[in-house]
Amino acid sequence: MSALQIEGLSKSFGGLRVTTDVSLAVQPGERRLIIGPNGAGKTTLFNLITGELRPDGGRIVLFGRDVTHVPARRRAHLGMARTYQIITLFPRDTILRNIILALLGLSPLRWNAFVDLGAQRDLAERASAALARIGLDHIADRPLAQTSYGERRRVEIAMALAQNPKVLLLDEPFAGLSVDERRDVQKLLLAIPREVTVVMIEHNMDVALDLADHITLLHFGKVIVQGTRAEVVADPRTREVYLGF
Amino acid sequence: MSVASPQRVGTAAAVLVLASLPVWVGNSYYVNIASQILLWAILALALNILVGYAGLTSLGHAGLFAMAGYTAAMLLGAGHNHLVSDVVAIVVTLATTAVFAVLALRATGIGFLMITLAIGQIQWGIAYRWVGLTNGDNGIVVSTRPAPLSISLAGAGAFYLATLIVFLTAVATMAVFARSPFGAALRGTRDQARRMTALGYNVWLIRFLAILFSGFWSGVAGLLFIYYNQFISPQVVSLTTSAEALLMVISGGSGTLMGPIVGAAIVVVMKNVASAYIERWNLVLGVIFILIISFMPEGLVPGSARLCRAAWRRLPWGQSPTIDDPAGSMRGGLTSRRMREHAP
Amino acid sequence: MTLWLTLAVNSIALGGLLFLLSSGFSLIFGLMRIPNLMHGSFFMLGAYLGVTLLAKGVNFWLAALASAAAMAVIGGLIERFLLRRLAGEQLAQVLLTLGFAFIVGDVCLMLWTGDPWQPATPDHLRGVVKMAGLHFPLYRLVIVIVAVLIAVGLWLLIDWTRVGAMIRAGVDDPAIARVVGIKVSRLFTLVFALGAALAAFGGVMGAPYLSVYPGLDFEILPLALIVVILGGTGSLLGALVGSFLIGAVYNFGQAMLPDLAYVILFLPMLLILVLRPQGLFGRVVS
Numbered sequence: 001m002s003a004l005q006i007e008g009l010s011k012s013f014g015g016l017r018v019t020t021d022v023s024l025a026v027q028p029g030e031r032r033l034i035i036g037p038n039g040a041g042k043t044t045l046f047n048l049i050t051g052e053l054r055p056d057g058g059r060i061v062l063f064g065r066d067v068t069h070v071p072a073r074r075r076a077h078l079g080m081a082r083t084y085q086i087i088t089l090f091p092r093d094t095i096l097r098n099i100i101l102a103l104l105g106l107s108p109l110r111w112n113a114f115v116d117l118g119a120q121r122d123l124a125e126r127a128s129a130a131l132a133r134i135g136l137d138h139i140a141d142r143p144l145a146q147t148s149y150g151e152r153r154r155v156e157i158a159m160a161l162a163q164n165p166k167v168l169l170l171d172e173p174f175a176g177l178s179v180d181e182r183r184d185v186q187k188l189l190l191a192i193p194r195e196v197t198v199v200m201i202e203h204n205m206d207v208a209l210d211l212a213d214h215i216t217l218l219h220f221g222k223v224i225v226q227g228t229r230a231e232v233v234a235d236p237r238t239r240e241v242y243l244g245f
Numbered sequence: 246m247s248v249a250s251p252q253r254v255g256t257a258a259a260v261l262v263l264a265s266l267p268v269w270v271g272n273s274y275y276v277n278i279a280s281q282i283l284l285w286a287i288l289a290l291a292l293n294i295l296v297g298y299a300g301l302t303s304l305g306h307a308g309l310f311a312m313a314g315y316t317a318a319m320l321l322g323a324g325h326n327h328l329v330s331d332v333v334a335i336v337v338t339l340a341t342t343a344v345f346a347v348l349a350l351r352a353t354g355i356g357f358l359m360i361t362l363a364i365g366q367i368q369w370g371i372a373y374r375w376v377g378l379t380n381g382d383n384g385i386v387v388s389t390r391p392a393p394l395s396i397s398l399a400g401a402g403a404f405y406l407a408t409l410i411v412f413l414t415a416v417a418t419m420a421v422f423a424r425s426p427f428g429a430a431l432r433g434t435r436d437q438a439r440r441m442t443a444l445g446y447n448v449w450l451i452r453f454l455a456i457l458f459s460g461f462w463s464g465v466a467g468l469l470f471i472y473y474n475q476f477i478s479p480q481v482v483s484l485t486t487s488a489e490a491l492l493m494v495i496s497g498g499s500g501t502l503m504g505p506i507v508g509a510a511i512v513v514v515m516k517n518v519a520s521a522y523i524e525r526w527n528l529v530l531g532v533i534f535i536l537i538i539s540f541m542p543e544g545l546v547p548g549s550a551r552l553c554r555a556a557w558r559r560l561p562w563g564q565s566p567t568i569d570d571p572a573g574s575m576r577g578g579l580t581s582r583r584m585r586e587h588a589p
Numbered sequence: 590m591t592l593w594l595t596l597a598v599n600s601i602a603l604g605g606l607l608f609l610l611s612s613g614f615s616l617i618f619g620l621m622r623i624p625n626l627m628h629g630s631f632f633m634l635g636a637y638l639g640v641t642l643l644a645k646g647v648n649f650w651l652a653a654l655a656s657a658a659a660m661a662v663i664g665g666l667i668e669r670f671l672l673r674r675l676a677g678e679q680l681a682q683v684l685l686t687l688g689f690a691f692i693v694g695d696v697c698l699m700l701w702t703g704d705p706w707q708p709a710t711p712d713h714l715r716g717v718v719k720m721a722g723l724h725f726p727l728y729r730l731v732i733v734i735v736a737v738l739i740a741v742g743l744w745l746l747i748d749w750t751r752v753g754a755m756i757r758a759g760v761d762d763p764a765i766a767r768v769v770g771i772k773v774s775r776l777f778t779l780v781f782a783l784g785a786a787l788a789a790f791g792g793v794m795g796a797p798y799l800s801v802y803p804g805l806d807f808e809i810l811p812l813a814l815i816v817v818i819l820g821g822t823g824s825l826l827g828a829l830v831g832s833f834l835i836g837a838v839y840n841f842g843q844a845m846l847p848d849l850a851y852v853i854l855f856l857p858m859l860l861i862l863v864l865r866p867q868g869l870f871g872r873v874v875s
Contacts, residue, residue, distance in 0.1 A: 050443060076445030088440040090433060101433050104426055105444030113427035113458075120426070163444070302680055304687075351862050355679055359624050359814055360862060363855055366811045370851035377848065484807055488687055495684070528695035534688030538681050539674060 342460025498544025604836030609791025613784025619823025635789020664785030
């Protein structure tokens with residue numbers, strides 16, 4: 001059984017077809033890289049997978065369960081987590097509180113309007129542990145406004161990882177990072193246990209390629225090439241998509 | 246937090262001062278103003294649940310406030326006792342709030358504002374035109390105040406203390422709410438609704454429940470209002486009233502508990518003072534709105550603090566200029582300027 | 590039968606006035622993304638100005654145009670010096686217009702007192718028209734004709750001129766429009782002024798029919814809101830269709846359920862919000 005299986009997924013906005021008949025199957029523990037030029041429909045694909053967008057046709061199957069019509073908020077409870085291209089953290093909170101909010105999303109405690117969130121030791125410890133795993137526990141109490149861009153990128157990823165997802169969708173995790181920051185994120189990604197299946201969109205080939213087992217190349221919303229890293233890199237169509245010849 | 250922490254001592258002192266107010270303020274006129282401040286502060290706090298914590302600005306809260314008031318007034322006029330009238334009024338207000346929420350949540354931001362404005366106007370239209378039901382412009386008189394535990398609330402002092410008890414209860418529930426996981430989730434939907442959905446939260450339901458909570462206390466404030474004035478008329482349901490409530494929240498500062506309370510005090514005092522000298526309160530209201538929004542959008546409490554800090558820094562013995570902290574509540578969020586400032 | 594025909598004519602007359610009011614509102618909302626809460630104020634203040642000029646013997650059309658011009662100036666100044674300072678913060682801008690609405694309301698009360706003012710229909714527009722064996726006030730038909738003429742004029746402006754193309758671009762995507770070189774800020778001022786002018790013109794035209802009185806501003810503002818929500822923001826066709834629909838709902842509702850006529854107006858809006866939030870002709874705004 002695949003971790004994530006997409007069958008014939010399509011989406012149009014008015015007359016514009018952004019996703020056309022996309023099919024792919026990601027195996028448990030796999031590292032899948034999704035590449036393609038700008039406007040290829042990569043983020044749209046992610047939005048379809050997470051349920052933020054409703055597909056016009058096709059199926060999304062998560063560990064054998066058809067989630068095509070499951071609302072987006074429930075997919076997190078089924079083991080799907082994602083990060084965003086533009087950092088979407090909670091700007092008025094500390095780093096630790098950001099992670100706590102991520103943990104709270106899956107907890108029935110989120111409906112509790114009586115207890116003091118600050119007094120929930122269990123949540124705070126789990127959040128600290130999640131930060132320690134990515135080496136950011138030393139700034140746990142810092143307000144988000146006082147952190148660097150690179151630190152925020154890592155917090156993004158930590159937030160998603162804190163929920164112990166089965167499938168992790170990373171949307172351009174290296175965007176806007178300096179060389180040093182990229183190394184930090186790369187280390188983080190390499191350290192993700194194989195229990196977590198990772199699907200990643202990235203432009204930055206020098207860091208991303210090393211992480212990938214399989215690659216899917218999208219162009220104009222269609223799958224052009226798909227296969228192992230070696231296969232896709234060698235395929236002439238890959239060069240054609242990027243260089244035009 | 247130790248038993249005698251500064252926060253707790255301060256709160257206890259404040260409560261003592263407030264509770265003893267009728268004693269050290271001799272004149273019942275001022276005691277009545279204090280009662281007004283408290284009851285409007287409850288409405289402002291209720292509105293702030295949405296404006297400050299949920300990030301949803303409503304211009305229709307006068308409708309929820311007045312719903313409770315009118316329902317109770319009509320039931321009292323029909324001969325029912327206070328307890329029944331008040332309970333039914335709150336239930337009816339909650340039902341109305343639920344409908345209000347379902348309609349208003351079809352949108353967020355400006356759309357939400359417009360829908361709440363429209364709903365508020367519908368309620369005003371009913372109050373004003375359905376004379377058979379609401380007595381129209383003539384309003385409804387509420388002949389007696391309730392007498393809980395056989396204590397008469399006819400006097401200014403007694404009514405003030407009853408209002409204070411309700412007010413403190415409201416503040417306590419809101420403080421608990423703000424600190425709770427649900428409160429944090431609500432603020433999360435304000436800051437990153439999309440992310441919240443991806444994290445597993447039911448954003449619509451969270452907002453819906455928050456609106457109900459806000460509607461409840463708006464209704465309670467409405468009940469205090471009719472008992473204070475012993476009268477209700479369509480004027481209460483007007484857009485002006487909703488705007489005044491919003492002004493209280495904005496002027497004091499949304500997103501904190503003290504802000505709406507301070508804002509309510511400012512607006513009530515100004516209204517009472519102004520009406521002695523100026524006939525045109527709306528004009529003053531409008532000017533203040535514009536001034537605050539243009540120059541101190543985060544509210545007087547945070548804004549004054551900011552100006553004080555900035556002024557202090559400019560003095561020769563102040564600190565050297567630091568990176569300014571721009572206005573928080575209304576214009577908050579990660580800005581590219583901040584990101585550049587903190588780049589490694 | 591006579592009743593229905595009369596109601597029908599009154600409906601389209603009111604519809605015409607509502608179009609004059611809501612076309613500006615729709616343009617402002619479509620381009621600047623804010624519901625202009627002082628739009629009713631422009632309508633009322635424009636009406637007061639026009640009626641004052643009329644009382645001094647000025648020609649009706651001149652009075653209407655002068656009033657429109659005055660409102661355009663006021664609107665332009667407000668946009669340029671106050672709204673523009675808050676560029677990008679729609680909520681703050683909306684509340685600013687609300688503040689001005691309160692100010693204008695009280696200023697009008699101070700200048701023109703609380704008595705309602707209903708100018709007589711201008712001489713050359715008085716009289717009745719015979720249609721299908723019935724008599725209809727000429728003035729009501731004139732309102733409709735003027736509204737249609739303005740609708741055509743606006744359509745020509747939006748669809749056929751360069752300025753109109755810039756407005757359409759600004760409505761579609763202000764960020765890209767700026768990148769392409771369109772001075773969106775100046776467009777904002779222009780559109781806000783134009784909206785104010787249209788509202789004022791409508792106010793003067795409506796004065797012999799609706800009269801002018803304190804409170805007209807906040808009574809008529811929700812109507813603009815309803816029309817635009819019903820018809821879809823940024824759509825002039827939507828404003829046109831919505832105006833006539835609401836005019837009909839109001840008149841027929843008034844005849845059948847006088848107590849609740851005002852409330853009935855909101856029902857189509859609520860229905861649309863529940864069933865089709867982008868309005869009859871609007872686009873889904875993300």
